[in-house]
Every structure is written in structure tokens, then in C-alpha cells.
Amino acid sequence: MRFYFDVTNGEHSRDDIGTELADRDEARAEALAVLAPIAGDVFPDEKACSVSVTVRDSDRRPIFQASLALVEGWID
Structure with missing residues (x-):
């Protein structure tokens, strides 16, 4: 089964090729990996950011x- 992994980290990158994986559980594991x-790669350069x-x-x-x-932020 083919799954597509779109990444957003300030910009949106749409996966138009996809990856063949056995099932939804493998797709979840791949997304987390x-x-x-x-x-x-992103966090060291930013004070606040998210990646999805x-x-x-x-x-x-x-x-x-x-x-x-x-x-992040200084407490004192």
C-alpha cells in the first residue's frame, strides 16, 4: 500500500511520490521516524517552531x- 508523507516546518512540502509500506502501523512508525x-535540523536555529x-x-x-x-525562553 502506498503512503504519502507531507512535512510542514515553516513551509509545506507535499509528497507526490509516496512510499510502499505494509499497513497503517508501518506508516505511523515511518512518520514518527x-x-x-x-x-x-530546524530546532537549533529557531527560538520557537514546530514540525509536523x-x-x-x-x-x-x-x-x-x-x-x-x-x-524556549530564559526564566530569569
Whole structure:
């Protein structure tokens, strides 16, 4: 089954190629696996930002979304 992974991290990147995976559980795992490296590239340069991945199924309907957010500030 083909799944599409759209990424938003200040800009929206739509996946038009997709990835063949066995099922929804594998698609979820893949979305979570790609989220951390993307966030690692973005977060060090930003004071506040978020990164999200939306998974679409073979009919290109959104079926899953995961996001990470960073909010930072000095306490004193």
C-alpha cells in the first residue's frame, strides 16, 4: 500500500511520490521516524517552531498526523 508523507516546518512540502509500506502501523512508525531528524535540523536555529508530518493513504486522504514543537525562553 502506498503512503504519502507531507512535512510542514515553516513551509509545506507535499509528497507526490509516496512510499510502499505494509499497513497503517508501518506508516505511523515511518512518520514518527522522520519527524525527529527533521526537527533536529530546524530546532537549533529557531527560538520557537514546530514540525509536523501528515500521512495520506493511497487515495491521498489524510489518515495520521504527528508534530513536535519547541518553545524556549530564559526564566530569569
